[in-house]
Amino acid sequence: MTDNTAGAMTRNQPIAMPAPLQSLAQRLFSGRNVLVVSLVAILSFLAVYPLAMLLYGSLHSTPPGMAGEFNLNGYKSILNWSNTLVLLNTVAISLGKTIPSLTLAVLLAWIIARTDTPWRDKLEVLITLPFFIPPILTAMAWGMLGNPQVGLLNQVWKWATGATVSPINVYSYGGIIWHMMQYSTPFLFLFIVDIFRAMDPALEESSRMCGASRWRTFRLITLMLMLPALTNSFILSLIRGIESFESPLFFGTPAKIEVITTEIYNSINHRATPDYQYATALSFAIMVMMFLLVIWQWWLLKGRTFTTVTGKGYAPNIMKLGRWKWVTFSFCILFFVITVVLPVGQLLIGSFFKFFGFYSYDMLTTEHYVAVFNNAEVWRAIGNTMLLGLLGATAVMILGSIVAYVSVRTKWRGRRLIDGLAWLPWMMPGMVLGIGFLWAFAMLPGPIPIYGTIWALMLAYIALGTPISVRVMNSAYAQLSYDLEECSRVHGATFMQTMWRILIALAWPSFAVGWVLAFFGIMRELSASILLYSVGSEVLSVVLLRLWANGLAEQVSVIGLMMMLLVILFRWVQLKLIKSRISTL
């Protein structure tokens, strides 16, 4: 009897090891722990490491990779009057765009979700389209449209009214805010429209039964119920505004209006000797500010999120507008025309005339198309962007799927840490992350030659994209019942098999939608790319900026149109997928 047991034990334990030690080893090297530890390591490298290097660099007297000493000169140099002005500018511009964008977004969301405006579903697609266009394209287009000397809008105005003074100058505070609004309005709209839609109609109807008119109900019930979500959107949009780079770069810098991101950029790119310590200290300071904003947001929302969502698939209250529905319809169309048709039309016109601003019949040409197609640098940038987009989006989505799975579908220890780490880049401006990575690559032990290759860009894109991919996959998993998964495991599939078979198979539409989002994100990224690229690893946005700086607005238009085609194609695919199964973004 004893012999038998001993024999069985030896068979189970080929390596003679005391039982407690063995179970410890088993626990340490189990697949689960290996997965958790690698996730923590990867995410830390992508977010914590550059952040730490930011702090290190801000205290270090020389550029990345050079011997130097530690001092507080960086922080001393950022504390001056002109930076206070820059900070005030940044916050004021961001507030200045957030408030009208939010108002506009609520109005548009209400029109789409709560009125009988004709073709609402199609209008929704049109209204959200500007969000997917790379900001650098519209910035350039608006630079041409609203140029105080030769801008198309000014020319048309002067021709129509006989005036001699240009009414529009995009190189101004107004221009920056105008351009930012074109992105934040559809972004906020996407958040708000679903809240309008999902709200239990009885919450409003009961107010009317209590004697409140439609308008009073809207103020006292609808808006108040949405207040937490609106606060959240407000702060999110404020953060986005502070991070924004393209708008102030294009419309602020020429008018000597600087914000934090352009100040960081200029201190590295537009000074005789790049001042890395200054830029890094400024970046770290902005991170602290973001952090405080996030804490403020968290404090405002504490315990104030209501569930107003109806369980039933009830249609929300639709208001019959009568003849007014054509007014709301025209309003949505007008928004689309201003944010999409005008800039894209400008690119189209610009690409066919010899010089932008001189629009006459004899100036028509296709030479810019020829020039672009013969430009090797452009082709290399397209290649790089495509490669980075395809690989980067795939990597971001795989990482996001695993992180989301671990944080919402398991009870593993460390899942909260993983979730938190993946969320961290959410509040890092691309510019700041770029600087962090500059230091991070330079400080890598031994000769790991990442800096100067496209892999440097790739890592930054993955870091920037992960928070969004995690969100998309979170909501995808939340819609899948646990039974499916447990059923598969009960029937003998291992963890990885389950994950692959069931979850990927069922969650793939979300995966694809997230993939397209990530691809868009990479294609439009400018602020980190501009810091991390080097000769040979340029991406499209960087090349566009360079062509623009050299005054080749016409070639920029050609490339811009090609990118627009890609945007429309991908957005179309994405909408097909969303229609067929899910409802995220």
Add this chain to the structure above:
Amino acid sequence: MSAIVLENISKFFGAAAAVDNVNLQVETGEFVTLLGPSGCGKTTTLRMVAGLEQNSTGRISIGGEVVSDAAQGFFIPPERRHLGMVFQSYAIWPHMTVFDNVAYPLRIRRKSAQEIKERVATALKLVEMERFADRPAPALSGGQQQRVAIARALVFEPRVLLLDEPLSNLDARLRTQTGDEFRQLQKRLGITSLYVTHDQGEAMALSDRVVVMSMGKILQVGAPEDIYQRPHSRDVAAFFGSPNFIEAEVKACRSDTGGTFVLELDGGWKGPCHSSHEIKPGNKAAVMVRPENMRLVSGGQGPSATGMAWKGIVKESIYRGAHRSVMLDTPAGNLNIDLTALENPAVGANVDVFAAENSAWAVPV
């Protein structure tokens, strides 16, 4: 004066009629229930009374005053109809306390702070929620939210109270209790109530009159006993439980007192049976007998009372705790009967089954 009058009310969603030519009068102080399967148009009817939907045809009057007349294009919006309403999801506003929720209708009407305080306190006392006045609304259970919803609907002394399946989100035990309490409250206040439910038991227990609806139409209106025991059609009969229908041929038909008719029937047995319809001799009729109104009589002993009797074989016997369901094979077809839980005829046994004359009711086939 009737509290609510619906005249030829219809509601079309696109081409489909959700409510089809409904006529109904609800008297002051009456408790009337709209009953029918899901999707039959009960909620739509209630919402048209509330003013949350506009009727496509017909006229609605409340308290003698026309509130909607489709032919005239006349429509008073819900906030000016002065009706209380309790929603299926309760619709308690989560950003307010219980007190604020109940005070809302009074604040809208610009009552003084003192009056608001007193009337909210009274309303909360009615539903025994006075202790919870300062609670934030999300911190309430389903049953408590339901009480707050009733308090909110009553606090401004509306002309009529409308309720859309107010109990359906509560668990079974709480449902009965809350229903009974609500009925007592309604009687005490004497408030006219129009109530929607798909639960027959609830409709029976609460209502003065029940309106049975199907596919947008009213099938029958009557007191719970009428609806249950004296249905006008097979559909109404079949809506409550699973009655037995026994086909028989009409041999004679004469009117009875109270607008009903007495039929002489032949369906393998012969006897009289009451019906709400005049069915000409030679036609078929279906005799409805509810399972709980049939009983077994021990071997050979003929029953003393008049009624119907069959011989049968026990095919199935299911113990249900409160009673026993037995299925018999008889010359009149399969019959379901409910016995007391203590009776236990063996499967395969020959039995005699008997139904008293007053438990049978004939409907047209």
